[in-house]
Amino acid sequence: MVVRKRLDYGSRGHQVPAMPRVPSSARGKRSARRKKDEMSPFDLLATVAGTLLVDHENSSNAPGINAAAALTYARKRKSVKAEKCDDVPPLKSMAVENCIAGSGGVCASPRQPNICLAENSSTRNGTDPVLESLTVKPNMLVRDSVFSCTKSCNRAHGVGGIPECGSSRSLEATNQVQVQRPLDGDTTALYSLVSSVDLDGRPPALVSSDSSSGVPLCIHDKDRNTSHLCHAEARHAADRDDDENSSGCTHPCTAGNNKSYMPQYAGNSRIRKMFASKIRKAARNKMCGEMSNKGSKLNLCGKKISTTRQRVQRAMFKRQKPVRRHFTPSSAKGILTEASGASFSVEGQNPLCGSEDYNVKLRIKSFTIPELFIEIPENATVGSLKRTVMDVVTSIIESGLRVGVLLQGKSIQDDNKTLRQARICHGENLENIDFTLECEAGQNSSPGVRIPEEMDFHGADAMKPLAMVKCEEPFSEAKAGYNSQQRVQASPHRVQSEHGSVHSLFETTALAIVPVCKSKRPAIGQRRIRRPFSLPEVEALVEAVEQLGTGRWRDVKMLAFDNTDHRTYVDLKDKWKTLVHTASISPQQRRGEPVPQGLLDRVLAAQAYWSQQQQQVISGKASGQGCSSSC
DNA sequence: GTTAGGG
């Protein structure tokens, strides 16, 4: 054993190692360093924010976001099916945009609002943009469907001959989401959902159907301030052509885009940091090795990907332009439409808030599929790549999903609450309402496919899409000269852009699923459960430190806690720290399970002893390298 | 990967 080699435990007691380790207090203290590097974390945050913004934008660009879901609160009765959805653990979250019906709203008096996610499960011929009403089943996500709920489309770029706009004829008439089938029929894919509810019976406002889809049109109610989003919209429109002309390999970042959008759920820096560094890094590292599959591999480990031929990268929301625009029904009030946002916007907050019988208008802005990496051999066919992607997505979908509602980061558990009781009503600050799609992680994945189930994304700040499936390159068929009709009809996985390139539907759509995956293992970013040290543990720790000294926590761990997985050497170090502190304060000030004074005395003694040893080592070093003083 | 130290 390593320890044995390194240690000479000898008999019990304060046996001084020949060369005690120098305390690393000389190592810079963070607080001091921090001042110097103060900007650094902020830069990082800015970078992360930029990435997020780009993701948002790109997702809004996401061509072919094919699904729009309308959440409608129109009847008092509850949807049984909606309730079913609540039984399954979370996987993703939908970004929802909400609006509160303004004073002009026609109130259906939805005290028991009925929310149904729609899924189009019917026809697949795709040529007929039929609006379909669906209800969500726990194991389904929206797929094979393109939502198109607007009455008209305001497209800058049309796709000739392709029916772009569905009628919203049934939008107000039902409590369900209208779905327009994708032109390409049977795609099993995850689409961005852009949904809205307009209970006022007013026609939905136009939302640009192309790349700016998902970006607000800035038709606002009186006092809404969404100018930044308007800018986003403008920029999207401006960028569109360039993007479309590009080969589709654009990187997600464009400097100019970063400032356009302030995430509504901007959270504290800590969480941001967590997502920026920890999730990106730790998630990959931790999942490394779990997710390889024999044949084609899906891999969330970035390191593996570096050797990949084909890889599906994280920057899912490329700026490639869709072929197909999706239309978002917006109310005349100008519902914001964020393609992959994760939060609500409040529509028309007004003095009438809190009054009776107002409807709450909600719109799911999008679902985003978690970020996924695909590793696949170069010699694999494009078809196999598609199948692989499909498998991944299908595995996610089929894992079973349920809907959760987060209000300002807090999950609303009680399904029996009315929206009003849940404070989702007029007059409330509804800037941060999120829906989650939750799944049973760990059971769902097909071989080699992993959703980062360690991650726990509860909370409003956790709305960054986790994994995404995307192909950097347009599928080769695009260059092979498919004609439009062939493309549209032949491949369910493709959509055609105006420029003839064919993109993975995963690129051109944004099924935003904010992962709220749970597993038995602690999620990344999730705090470990607190496990107070028991008295025997404390005794073992004290004894080990007496032998080994402070500053050799790894050895302490191996000596006394080698079989205790949940105690890391950092834990032991921390515990020792608290023991020293506990021993140095009066018994009245101590909390928690009392530690026998005798043990605390030993703690102090050992601490003093080893501190002295370390001091001697330091002074010995300082006074002249040799061991003359200490030997 | 370890250690120290601040939070």
Next chain:
DNA sequence: CCCTAAC
């Protein structure tokens, strides 16, 4: 218990 700089 978390985080992270320094090593």
